[in-house]
Amino acid sequence: MFDTKTLFGYEPDSKYNTPVAYFSMEFAIDQALKIYSGGLGFLSGSHLRSAYELKQNLVGIGMLWKYGYYDQVRDSNGFMKPEFIEKRYAFLHDTRIVFTVQVHDAPVHVKAWLLKPETFGSAPLFLLSTDLPENDELSKSITHSLYDPNESTRIAQTIVLGIGGAMLLDILGIEPEVYHMNEGHSVSLNFYLHAKYKSLAEVKKRVVFTTHTPEMAGNESHSYRLLKEMSFFYHLQEHEVKSLLGLDGDYFNYTLAALKFSHKANGVSKLHGEVARQMWGNYPGVCEITAITNAQNKLYWVDPVIDKAITKGNNEDIISRKKAMKRELFKVVADQCGKLFDQNVLTIVWARRFAGYKRADLMMQDWGRFISLVENSKFPVQIIWAGKPYPEDGEGIGLFNQIISRALPFKNCAVLTGYELELSALLKKGSDVWLNNPRMYHEASGTSGMTAAMNGSINLSLPDGWVPEFAVDQENCFLIPNALDSLSVVEQDKLEGESLMDVLENAVIPMYYNNSGNWLNIIKRAAVDIVPGFASGRLAKEYYDQMYKP
Structure with a gap:
């Protein structure tokens, strides 16, 4: 026919x-x-x-x-x-x-x-x-x-x-x-x-x-x-x-x-x-x-303006376009959450299918340390969560709503709904850091970090799934050290939560605010390393x- x-x-x-x-x-x-x-x-x-x-x-x-x-x-x-x-x-x-x-x-x-x-x-x-x-x-x-x-x-x-x-x-x-x-x-x-x-x-x-x-x-x-x-x-x-x-x-x-x-x-x-x-x-x-x-697919996911700026190595254009993409994302944050985010502040995004092993709340594991992170006026951060739990997963929906409750008092923390292709693209383009912290060996591949890297967002990740084939720590991403496989799940969560905060406090945040040259070099190196190796062609x-x- x-x-x-x-x-x-x-x-x-x-x-x-x-x-x-x-x-x-x-x-x-x-x-x-x-x-x-x-x-x-x-x-x-x-x-x-x-x-x-x-x-x-x-x-x-x-x-x-x-x-x-x-x-x-x-x-x-x-x-x-x-x-x-x-x-x-x-x-x-x-x-x-x-x-x-x-x-x-x-x-x-x-x-x-x-x-x-x-x-x-x-x-x-x-x-x-x-x-x-x-x-x-x-x-x-x-x-x-x-x-x-x-x-x-x-x-x-x-x-x-x-x-x-x-x-x-x-x-x-x-x-x-x-x-x-x-x-x-x-x-x-x-x-x-x-x-x-x-x-x-x-x-x-x-x-x-x-x-x-x-x-x-x-x-x-x-x-x-x-x-x-x-x-x-x-x-x-x-x-x-x-x-x-x-x-x-x-x-x-x-x-x-x-x-x-x-x-x-x-x-x-x-x-x-x-x-x-x-x-x-x-x-x-x-x-x-x-x-x-x-x-x-790069043609679908990449912002052509930042792609051109990264290809040419033009730092001013990369910074300018990144801020413009952040402003577009922050319109959604303001619309959904009534919070006004700042284009000049380091923005961390955790966004993916909302499954338990992906540990959406790992940053919140040590609550005192989390509060210190989000209330640091010298090195401010903004954090966004998004993702879809399975509609019958009461535990997953409960965790999603718990994060909404815990983030509510903070002007610099937002949880977005409507996580589909369009919002996913906005988050990748508007983030500075793309956070990925699953339990090891549970993530078959994971692909969101690939499209984040195409758009000038730096991966902060455990070495699971596709990441070991790409990652060079502090050259094209930031790596979170993983705990020993022999430890219990509770011990692994605790140690990897601590490692995540260590990397944020000691590497990611200081570099963003004190060494923009290195930050931009990571963005440019990641874009080169991600295509064609992780493009669907x-x-x-x-x-x-x-x-x-x-």
């Missing part, structure tokens, strides 16, 4: 002519298209943008979430609360393709929408929706909310993405040589491919997998009984699935199954590749696990060279 030229608007470059279908539960393409939650979406969005820029033969398969992830708003007391507001997208193309997918042994109608490449400058992205009049209310709800808290609904979402996405490609007449599972949500597509090609070997020829989760608890699994009831295995029975993949036990793990269905897999940083091999390498039948470090090329070649 779609020939290549019609679908892409260009003939794919001969270097990237292998047809690839890229499956992901979320894509962060543009602020106007709210179908993402955090880093996984930011990564897949940048990948599709760079695929478009490089003229690659790659199409995305995702989901059209009626209510998005959620809208992060405030209640009458100023605390964060999730709201679910219907989204409408006039810019999506109606393919008029409707087909059925079996979910719980019943046909569910699925409609395909297309985000055309020229709309936002991305590879073509097909989005699946069950919110159709032909479906009952339960079936409609499958594509209502990203990562629905109901287990059966979440399984149904993975069936529509995996099996539904593979069925759509057949309807379109698109025959991918490679099916790329970006995380394990689409693993059900392999059961459809097995029915089509009749052997595990034929499936493995065509499938690759990217794992993003270094925590065993974060790798989704469900009981075989429930998955079979939900039609997850397509035409296979439970015993056939176990025999096919050499599995046992009562629970089917998405990641382990994806590693057995694929001929090659990758972690998303060198460090994560090592962790993933330790986690999964001893299971029989898993594929090779290599590493391709995540990256972000490199990533998109590496996937073709390392993962997609037969």
